Amino acid sequence: MKQIQLLILVFALISGNIAVAQTEKVVEDFKPSEVNQIGKEYPQVNSEGRVRVQIEAPEANNVQLDIGAVKYDLTKDENGVWIGESAPQDEGFHYYQLNIDGASVPDPGSRYFYGASRWGSGIEIPAHDQDFYALKNVPHGQVRELQYYSEVQESMRRCFVYTPPGYEKNVEKRYPVLYLQHGGGENETGWSNQGRVNLIMDNLLAEGQVKPFIIVMDNGSWYRPRDQRPAPRDTTEKRTWPPKGWADGFMNVLLKDVIPMIDANFRTIADQENRAMAGLSMGGMQTRIITLNNPDVFSHVGMFSGGSISVEDVENAEGFKENIKLVFISYGSKELENPRPGPWGDPKENTNALKEYGMNTHFYVSPETAHEWQSWRRSFYQFAPLLFTE
């Protein structure tokens, strides 16, 4: 019986379906989060990385802060204001939400970010290395919202394009392009909103550490009407992941719609040597499949917390070894401590083997972070200076 209770407790902890009451001593140096809405005092963050929220809900019975897959009970004061805080969080950006009498809602104090398949609250835990993605008085590029027609989907789509500072003035200059993808449950807004990729580029450029290039951020999620979904898997088949054809939808849009549209409307250098693809998590897995299948289209490959590429993959991908100039693989250190099950083997071993096999590989580990945006900001910061350097 005790074993069953323990099992239930472990399951509840893993699944985040448990409310944790804070009992530890909390350092009282909370400040408003950097990504609060203007004029809002809460949410706040302290030097330990705890998140404190506050919301007026005089008639509520139960209000919780839901962050990092853990729900923390808040307490109500005499004015009907609920307040409470989380355990310390990793440095960087995190999604969270409030739970008011069973309703999961955004915190009205925070700005909103698209992740976990919804617009929801976000918070910034100040990081020891936050300077590389800070907004500074340096020359800034532009982030442009584009509406374009997709022949593949027969509908309008949206993407964001970063152009580096000087793009407007140097009207003769042409630029390489990086196609940069978000993760599962995120969208084309992720890399500039949560990832601050425009600020990272502006800062890298200001320090002369990177060649200027254009960044295209499209939506890699693939919504299929129910009647167009594939038949259930044949269970006698050997199980592979991702299933065959998993990235075909976005691959078609990228190759047939997005790249031609970008090359037609921006001053790109429209060849393989000057075209890179990278992505985080699901976007990394898409990058893997799309670049293995199209080494004549892309020359530089980045996968952040999204698997790796093995020697066997390359041996089965004609032209990949000869044409690809960089394979960059990264993870957050906490992802490697407790490996996520993946179909492609150990990422570090794979990447080392690929180097011995004769390819230019880089393996980067973001210190003390997990499957989260701080890992991906740092990954981009490491990856960008390696692009288009020849």
Next chain:
Amino acid sequence: MKQIQLLILVFALISGNIAVAQTEKVVEDFKPSEVNQIGKEYPQVNSEGRVRVQIEAPEANNVQLDIGAVKYDLTKDENGVWIGESAPQDEGFHYYQLNIDGASVPDPGSRYFYGASRWGSGIEIPAHDQDFYALKNVPHGQVRELQYYSEVQESMRRCFVYTPPGYEKNVEKRYPVLYLQHGGGENETGWSNQGRVNLIMDNLLAEGQVKPFIIVMDNGSWYRPRDQRPAPRDTTEKRTWPPKGWADGFMNVLLKDVIPMIDANFRTIADQENRAMAGLSMGGMQTRIITLNNPDVFSHVGMFSGGSISVEDVENAEGFKENIKLVFISYGSKELENPRPGPWGDPKENTNALKEYGMNTHFYVSPETAHEWQSWRRSFYQFAPLLFTE
């Protein structure tokens, strides 16, 4: 005593502090709102323009839909899901929120828009004339996010810039510029998010009804640290509105930072004849003061639900009569039925008098709309073809 009760009722209705139970017959043809988050079935709108929301909140005691300054009680089903709808709303865009046991929060089903000094829920009531702001397969311009340094504020600021289709390709062509301001409690995202000004321009351009121009959307709100706020008003002084100096902060930023930055970074025609200013509500009032004081900087003036310009104003503004080519004034019809108190007299009479005085004026009334975005979308649609036509 009855009079007092009636007075309380009227006050409660006006201030929105009353819950209204729906008793009328509701037409059951609800569809998800066009600005829902992807995959979300609620909120919905029916052919009467009623808004129906739904939220799971099994432990809640009281959930309300708060829209148009009225709170509507929802009812809970056996699964803990709350549902209910509003009275019919005007065509077009509206802000709203949910109230869960006293907590005012965004609806997790809707997309979010900045208004009422916070990021909150928005909904679209399909309009009979919605075609002019619909997303179509026509050539599209770009909406660009810019970070720039303000010498006036000694800090970084953000603005959005619409460039028309073809701007990237016609690299010799130069364009006029419209500076277009949001209303009170809104910000630099309003005109493209709620206003859809980019789509209105794309559609007008596709039909050849407007000259291509650049649109700059900056933040006209003026946050001053508490210690920099002016001393309390001298009550012996004659009361005027807006108070002297009210628009100075934004006027300085616009003239000293924004316009030079735009002229330096975009292919503008950088002269008075090719520079316009317009705004809605607070942005219209700012447009009034800024253009009356700077008729050497701007040539075309638009004020949407933001007051009007009298002959007396013009007589006191040197150079205004000679240099200004257009004064465009507009309101929603419901604003005129029940005039908002304003310090500048009847807008239609003022505008007619200004025409008789010898200026080129236009007065437009948006049918069946109030102080809301549908009035301002229509106003822009009427205003844009009148710009830079000589």
